[in-house]
Each structure stands twice: as C-alpha cells, then as structure tokens.
Amino acid sequence: MKLYTSTRAPNPRRVDIFLAEKGIEVPRVEIDIMKQEHKAPDFIARNPMMRVPVLELDDGTHIAESIAICRYFEELQPAPPLFGVDMLDRALVEMWQRRMELDLMVPVAMAFRHTHPAMAELETPQVAEWGEVNKPRIFTMLDWLDGELADRPFIAGQRYTVADITALVAIDFMRPVRLGVPESCTNVLRWYADVSGRPSAGA
Amino acid sequence: MKLYTSTRAPNPRRVDIFLAEKGIEVPRVEIDIMKQEHKAPDFIARNPMMRVPVLELDDGTHIAESIAICRYFEELQPAPPLFGVDMLDRALVEMWQRRMELDLMVPVAMAFRHTHPAMAELETPQVAEWGEVNKPRIFTMLDWLDGELADRPFIAGQRYTVADITALVAIDFMRPVRLGVPESCTNVLRWYADVSGRPSAGA
Numbered sequence: 001m002k003l004y005t006s007t008r009a010p011n012p013r014r015v016d017i018f019l020a021e022k023g024i025e026v027p028r029v030e031i032d033i034m035k036q037e038h039k040a041p042d043f044i045a046r047n048p049m050m051r052v053p054v055l056e057l058d059d060g061t062h063i064a065e066s067i068a069i070c071r072y073f074e075e076l077q078p079a080p081p082l083f084g085v086d087m088l089d090r091a092l093v094e095m096w097q098r099r100m101e102l103d104l105m106v107p108v109a110m111a112f113r114h115t116h117p118a119m120a121e122l123e124t125p126q127v128a129e130w131g132e133v134n135k136p137r138i139f140t141m142l143d144w145l146d147g148e149l150a151d152r153p154f155i156a157g158q159r160y161t162v163a164d165i166t167a168l169v170a171i172d173f174m175r176p177v178r179l180g181v182p183e184s185c186t187n188v189l190r191w192y193a194d195v196s197g198r199p200s201a202g203a
Numbered sequence: 204m205k206l207y208t209s210t211r212a213p214n215p216r217r218v219d220i221f222l223a224e225k226g227i228e229v230p231r232v233e234i235d236i237m238k239q240e241h242k243a244p245d246f247i248a249r250n251p252m253m254r255v256p257v258l259e260l261d262d263g264t265h266i267a268e269s270i271a272i273c274r275y276f277e278e279l280q281p282a283p284p285l286f287g288v289d290m291l292d293r294a295l296v297e298m299w300q301r302r303m304e305l306d307l308m309v310p311v312a313m314a315f316r317h318t319h320p321a322m323a324e325l326e327t328p329q330v331a332e333w334g335e336v337n338k339p340r341i342f343t344m345l346d347w348l349d350g351e352l353a354d355r356p357f358i359a360g361q362r363y364t365v366a367d368i369t370a371l372v373a374i375d376f377m378r379p380v381r382l383g384v385p386e387s388c389t390n391v392l393r394w395y396a397d398v399s400g401r402p403s404a405g406a
Contacts, residue, residue, distance in 0.1 A: 072294035091275035095268045130333040
C-alpha cells in the first residue's frame with residue numbers, strides 16, 4: 001500500500017489527520033502540486049482527475065478521493081470509529097461531513113483558488129468575482145455553526161468524527177486567503193482550540 | 204417517516220431513484236422551491252441549509268443531504284446494494300459517486316444556477332462568467348467518462364450503483380442549460396440509454 005499525496009494541501013491533510021486518529025502509518029510518495037507533478041502522465045494514470053491523494057493498493061488498484069480513502073481505512077480498522085457508530089449516527093455523520101465540505105471547505109477553496117495569486121497558473125481561468133462571492137458565505141456558515149456548537153462538543157455530536165476533520169482543515173485553509181474565525185464565534189473557537197490540540201492535527 | 208422534497212429537482216430525484224431501486228415508499232411532503240418554501244421558517248427548522256430533500260424520522264430527527272439519506276436507507280434495507288458489496292467495492296463506489304457529483308453534477312449545477320434566467324432570484328448573485336467556465340468542463344468529463352465506459356456496463360463497475368444515479372441525474376440536468384451528451388460519446392450514450400430505461404428513472 002502506498003499513498004500518493006502532498007503534505008500541507010487541504011485534501012491530503014484530511015487523510016493524514018484521519019490516519020493519525022486511527023494510528024495507521026502508510027508509506028508515502030510526495031507529489032509536488034506547484035511543480036504540476038499531479039498533471040504528469042504517471043500520476044494521471046493513477047488518478048485521471050489529477051488530484052491528490054490517491055491510495056495505491058498492492059494489487060495496483062487505485063482509490064482516489066479523500067473521503068473514499070478514509071472510508072476504506074474505516075472498514076480496514078474500525079477503531080476508533082470516525083464515520084459514526086450505528087445506522088442513524090452514520091447517516092448524521094455523513095450529513096455533517098457533507099455540510100462541512102460543501103458549505104465550508106468548498107467556499108474557502110473557491111475563495112483561495114479564484115483570488116490567490118499563487119493559483120493563477122493552476123486555476124484557469126481564475127474568476128475573481130466568484131472567489132469574492134464565496135467569502136461572505138464562509139462567515140454565514142461559521143455564524144450558524146457557532147449556534148450548533150453551543151450545546152455539543154463536536155460537529156456531529158458527542159464524538160470526534162470525520163466531520164470535525166473536514167471542518168478543521170477548512171478553517172486552517174482560510175489563512176492563505178487572510179480570513180479567520182470571527183471572535184464573536186466563541187463556540188467555534190472553543191471547538192477549534194479543542195480539535196487543533198489533538199496530536200492528529202499536526203499530521 | 205416523512206420525506207420533505209421537490210419533485211423534479213436534481214437532488215430530490217437522486218433520492219427518488221434510489222428509493223425506487225430499493226422498492227421503498229416513503230410519505231412525501233412537497234416543497235415548492237420556486238415559491239421559496241425551502242426558505243420558510245418551518246423548513247429551515249428541518250434543514251438550516253435550506254435545501255431539499257430532508258428525511259424526518261418518527262422521533263423528529265432530521266437527516267439532510269441526499270447521499271446521507273440514501274446511506275440511511277442502504278443500511279435500513281441492504282438489498283439491492285447500491286453503495287458497493289465489500290470493503291474495496293464500497294471505497295470505489297464512493298470514489299465514483301464523488302467524481303460524478305463533484306466533476307459532473309456540480310459543473311452542470313453551476314452552469315444552470317449562474318446562467319439560467321429562472322435562477323436569477325434564487326442564486327444571488329449570479330456570476331455568469333463562472334457559469335460559462337463550467338460548461339466546457341462538463342464535456343471534458345463526458346469525453347473521459349466515455350473511455351471509462353468502453354469496457355464496463357456501469358460507472359463503478361459491473362453493478363448499478365448510486366454513482367449511476369448521480370451521473371444520470373447530472374446528465375438529465377444538462378437539458379435546462381440546453382446542453383447534451385455529444386454523439387461522439389457512444390459509450391456514455393449506451394450507458395445512458397440503459398440506465399434511463401430502468402423503471403427507477405421515471406421516479
């Protein structure tokens with residue numbers, strides 16, 4: 001098994017944190033996105049979507065998409081459970097993971113990809129207006145999330161799950177766009193300090 | 204159990220097809236998006252993301268997000284399996300479902316939401332340039348998918364899965380943007396005729 005990945009990029013980091021929570025180590029092959037190594041023929045053969053990370057199994061099968069890779073490891077090693085503990089919990093974790101991805105991480109990514117000068121060669125064309133439209137959506141989401149976190153420790157309930165991983169990575173990804181969690185979002189900030197303090201956050 | 208949904212909208216249709224494939228019937232409450240009923244206080248209480256569908260359980264719990272709802276029904280009634288049959292297959296179905304959603308359905312949705320006059324009041328602001336940027340991406344994806352479908356019957360392999368449902372709904376959603384599958388994509392068209400011919404496609 002081998003993980004083709006890029007240290008520090010947001011989606012790879014989701015898998016890194018997930019693996020750290022599980023205590024799983026996987027041999028890594030570093031792909032340099034700024035050098036466009038993800039667009040080289042040998043990488044495209046592994047993932048035609050040209051995105052990291054990709055998990056290569058010993059039989060040559062490739063699993064792309066961070067959340068698909070995480071689900072594979074969840075089944076390979078169920079403890080600790082990060083996708084929920086029973087039928088209803090698993091549905092709710094999926095709901096929260098998707099909300100954190102589609103309504104927080106995606107707007108942050110759109111703001112970054114479409115307004116940051118470093119992305120000019122990778123995101124073609126950059127649509128600056130689209131990047132700007134997404135910025136206030138991040139804060140609308142954080143304000144709402146703040147109310148949700150008033151009466152529970154983690155995004156999807158009483159346990160740390162993959163939804164916390166996505167939300168943590170999304171919020172850290174606000175830094176390159178020079179945005180941050182407003183001081184008024186005290187519950188988000190409490191949750192953020194908590195999940196950032198876990199050893200896995202350094203992964 | 205009650206499904207708050209909007210007949211004909213793309214995400215609700217994913218759940219409708221999924222339920223039809225399972226042979227499950229759920230009482231429905233119709234939400235009129237054009238009348239902005241999804242932004243009314245009683246609906247927001249069910250799903251603060253203001254999106255259909257939402258599944259209301261008998262104990263008052265709400266499951267939002269189409270794929271989370273589908274996963275709940277997959278566990279409630281495993282046959283026929285639509286999310287994969289073993290650990291590796293489930294990871295690959297997740298990979299393909301995400302590719303069909305993020306790289307096909309989302310670009311179609313962006314083209315629709317940001318260029319269609321009917322969306323002017325719902326998508327604010329419309330960023331026409333962003334809508335246009337997404338159109339060629341749909342065709343890049345379809346061309347690539349055509350090669351993938353050359354040697355297998357369904358999106359994720361030998362079985363019909365939730366990835367086929369997402370792809371079918373995405374392709375039908377091209378119509379309001381006046382786009383269609385190019386004639387050169389013979390494998391996609393063969394697959395499309397096949398999945399469109401299943402009774403569930405009428406759901």
